[in-house]
Amino acid sequence: MVMHHWGNDVRTVKGALMMNPYPIPPSYMTDETIHENLTFLSKYMKHAIVQDYEIYPYVSDYYEHVHVLPLVCDYQKFPYVYPSPDNLNPVIIHAPTNREFKGSYYIEKAVGELKLTHNFTYFAVENMSHQQAMKSYLNADIIVDQILCGTYGMLSVEAMAMGKVVVAYVREDVKSKFPPDLPIVVANPDTIRDVLLHLLHNPELRHSIGKASRAYVEKYHSVEHVIPKLLEIYSKIQ
Helix, strand or coil: CEEECCCCCCCCHHHHHHHCCCCCCCCCCCHHHHHHHHHHHHHHCCEEEECCCCCHHHHCCCCCEEEECCCCECHHHCCCCCCCCCCCCCEEEECCCCHHHHCHHHHHHHHHHHHCCCCCEEEECCCCCHHHHHHHHHCCCEEECCCCCECCCHHHHHHHHCCCEEEECECHHHHCCCCCCCCCEECCCCCHHHHHHHHHHCHHHHHHHHHHHHHHHHHHHEHHHHHHHHHHHHHHCC
């Protein structure tokens, strides 16, 4: 058996405070419950999978073997439209599935300030079907994901697959473990306004980042890249 952990099922408040300069809201479980769950699971399973080195420290003391496996995306199912290098009224989208966790307050505060002096369209993707949300993403130039957690999630991967500029907070220690061509534009609550301002002023940069985003998913998050790694993990425990 292999246990695959995803994030808030193992992300404790105590651990986050030790590693992340920006406080994130508590998980849906207490730190004590997370500890009990990990203790129980690791008693029967020696191998665990996590998506990156942001989650890795939360589980590394429990399992004998922890494998880092990138999120997988069937990118060929995602149409892509790169940001136009001539667009002077870009579209910025944020999908606040969990406003506190994603840092939506800081994002919308920055957007509100920039709206006073710059031309762009902003809206939050909420209370709509998956099909409607995907259509909205495809029409975007910039997609702001999460700016507190310290890594990027599945929305970021799918947005990159669609050729979009993705803004997210990736902690420096975590970023150093990713491939050097990671195209995500890093922003945190202290820098989000300036990061968006720079992107608004540079449509050609948005275009080039969009192209790099699609290429990154093809290279590192594709089924062809990830599944052989998953099979290799399973072959080690047989």
